[in-house]
Amino acid sequence: MSVEELIKAAGIHEAVNDKNTGRLIINRDKVVDSNVIPGLVIDAKEIKDGVDINFILKENTIIENPVHLCFGVTDKEAIQKIIMNVDIRKNSKISLIAHCVFPNAVDVKHIMDAKVKIGKGSKYSYFERHIHNEEGGIVVIPKAYIDLEENSRFKTEFELLRGRVGTINIDYEITCGKASVMEMTTRINGRGNDYINIKESGNLVGERSRGVLTSKIAVRQNAKANIFNRMIATGDYARGHVDCKEIIQDNAVAKAIPIVEVRNPKARITHEASIGSVDSKQLQTLMSRGLSEDESVELIISGLLS
Amino acid sequence: MEILEISNLSLSINGSHILNNLSVKFEKGLVHAVVGPNGAGKTTLGFAVMGIEGYTEYTGDILYKGESLASMNIYERAKKGITLAWQEPARFEGLTVENFIKSSIKNKGRDVVEDALEKVGMNPDEYMLRAVDKGLSGGERKKIELASILAMETELVILDEPDSGIDVASLQNIFSAIKFLKSNGSTVILITHSLEVLKRAEHAFLLCHGTIIAEGSINKISKYFGGKCIPCDHKNIPEE
Numbered sequence: 001m002s003v004e005e006l007i008k009a010a011g012i013h014e015a016v017n018d019k020n021t022g023r024l025i026i027n028r029d030k031v032v033d034s035n036v037i038p039g040l041v042i043d044a045k046e047i048k049d050g051v052d053i054n055f056i057l058k059e060n061t062i063i064e065n066p067v068h069l070c071f072g073v074t075d076k077e078a079i080q081k082i083i084m085n086v087d088i089r090k091n092s093k094i095s096l097i098a099h100c101v102f103p104n105a106v107d108v109k110h111i112m113d114a115k116v117k118i119g120k121g122s123k124y125s126y127f128e129r130h131i132h133n134e135e136g137g138i139v140v141i142p143k144a145y146i147d148l149e150e151n152s153r154f155k156t157e158f159e160l161l162r163g164r165v166g167t168i169n170i171d172y173e174i175t176c177g178k179a180s181v182m183e184m185t186t187r188i189n190g191r192g193n194d195y196i197n198i199k200e201s202g203n204l205v206g207e208r209s210r211g212v213l214t215s216k217i218a219v220r221q222n223a224k225a226n227i228f229n230r231m232i233a234t235g236d237y238a239r240g241h242v243d244c245k246e247i248i249q250d251n252a253v254a255k256a257i258p259i260v261e262v263r264n265p266k267a268r269i270t271h272e273a274s275i276g277s278v279d280s281k282q283l284q285t286l287m288s289r290g291l292s293e294d295e296s297v298e299l300i301i302s303g304l305l306s
Numbered sequence: 307m308e309i310l311e312i313s314n315l316s317l318s319i320n321g322s323h324i325l326n327n328l329s330v331k332f333e334k335g336l337v338h339a340v341v342g343p344n345g346a347g348k349t350t351l352g353f354a355v356m357g358i359e360g361y362t363e364y365t366g367d368i369l370y371k372g373e374s375l376a377s378m379n380i381y382e383r384a385k386k387g388i389t390l391a392w393q394e395p396a397r398f399e400g401l402t403v404e405n406f407i408k409s410s411i412k413n414k415g416r417d418v419v420e421d422a423l424e425k426v427g428m429n430p431d432e433y434m435l436r437a438v439d440k441g442l443s444g445g446e447r448k449k450i451e452l453a454s455i456l457a458m459e460t461e462l463v464i465l466d467e468p469d470s471g472i473d474v475a476s477l478q479n480i481f482s483a484i485k486f487l488k489s490n491g492s493t494v495i496l497i498t499h500s501l502e503v504l505k506r507a508e509h510a511f512l513l514c515h516g517t518i519i520a521e522g523s524i525n526k527i528s529k530y531f532g533g534k535c536i537p538c539d540h541k542n543i544p545e546e
Contacts, residue, residue: 216400245399281396284358287380288389289410289454299409303401303437 010099022067050081090119132163148180165194178206190223204238219252233267314366339507387461427479
């Protein structure tokens with residue numbers, strides 16, 4: 001029953017029924033379903049309070065359909081620890097969609113500890129979508145270290161727009177090798193007494209490496225958000241950009257602490273940040289179309305976080 | 307019959323008198339133009355009617371269908387049937403053209419959005435899913451804003467400098483849209499300093515230093531505006 005609940009909440013019926021689509025479904029500390037496709041090795045061991053996963057994509061493997069991961073907890077109270085070692089070997093390509101679903105959480109802690117290595121010439125995309133309930137009784141602690149080898153590409157998006165955030169503490173660090181490219185985007189919608197703490201760090205070590213860190217956060221009511229974005233460029237002709245946008249309403253508090261550090265005169269990093277209420281012109285434009293102030297704010301925030 | 311009647315309207319911004327005891331009546335169903343040089347108070351007049359923040363502390367009164375707008379905010383004025391297109395439209399990060407236009411027509415379908423875009427010369431297939439942000443030019447955003455107003459089918463439409471940022475080819479789309487608004491029963495107020503735009507109106511007012519100094523046919527106002535007003539440096543004392 002709990003598996004069906006997870007699949008329904010994650011909206012992955014099609015992926016579950018398609019034998020050509022890779023998947024791994026975990027409820028709390030149990031692997032409840034998986035489908036491994038050629039070129040992919042998934043070794044998932046159940047450990048105390050979680051699962052330890054070795055995820056390998058073999059050399060020269062191109063997987064066209066996204067592979068679905070579901071990390072869920074259907075219990076009200078639980079600790080879930082996911083340890084992931086991802087090894088994307090050279091000249092390969094894969095896209096993962098991770099559904100982190102906690103429909104009944106009252107006191108749940110979800111901890112992710114990932115190490116990701118993207119081999120030479122490979123492309124790896126990781127989209128993590130969280131679906132929480134309205135209780136806010138969840139603590140999410142994702143931590144990842146990502147290493148990009150020459151000419152590889154890494155793109156990740158973290159989205160938490162449905163349900164209350166609870167507490168989230170993201171800590172990602174990426175190191176980019178020669179001519180590699182990384183894009184990291186975080187979109188979170190906080191309210192109530194949600195607490196959002198994001199620490200993202202990009203190290204543009206390799207010559208001609210490129211990176212973009214983007215944070216789009218909305219906080220309302222009594223929610224708080226702290227965004228620490230750090231980008232360091234040391235490689236020749238490295239290029240980076242840090243973009244942080246935060247909308248606050250009511251008694252919410254948002255803080256952005258960007259650090260851009262360039263240690264090579266041939267490198268360059270740009271930065272832009274905005275924190276504040278909804279733009280007055282946007283608001284008044286929508287109100288002049290017959291939307292109430294609340295409807296206008298909602299639409300503006302949904303656009304920013306889309 | 308007047309749809310909008312403004313009497314003795316005075317409005318100051320940061321200590322400067324922008325509108326000075328201005329009185330004017332706009333007849334229902336016509337395309338009006340309010341012309342005047344830069345700084346005459348045209349946009350301020352439009353903002354005061356719409357109730358834009360910073361433009362509501364005025365003396366005098368603005369009556370819409372006989373009802374004072376003084377206590378109404380923008381939303382309430384829009385609900386009554388008033389809307390405004392800005393000279394420089396806002397950017398909305400991430401908000402698609404489709405959702406932007408849909409927001410103003412709540413219960414109408416996608417076909418209304420497509421139709422409105424086509425009326426301003428935009429291909430729906432090309433634009434529906436694009437964001438109304440810096441990826442679009444000012445002219446494109448201007449046409450999208452106009453499309454959202456066409457879709458609204460509202461009664462009083464204020465267009466602030468509708469030709470600003472619009473290329474020559476697209477100008478005809480703007481003029482067609484004005485015609486459509488008229489044919490659909492809307493009253494249109496064109497705020498402009500362009501003689502080309504003025505020609506699209508049926509009745510015009512000349513505004514100078516916050517006061518209406520002349521009104522009448524397009525020919526009359528066009529001659530006055532083009533012949534005397536534009537080269538004038540008299541600081542609001544019109545020559546006869």
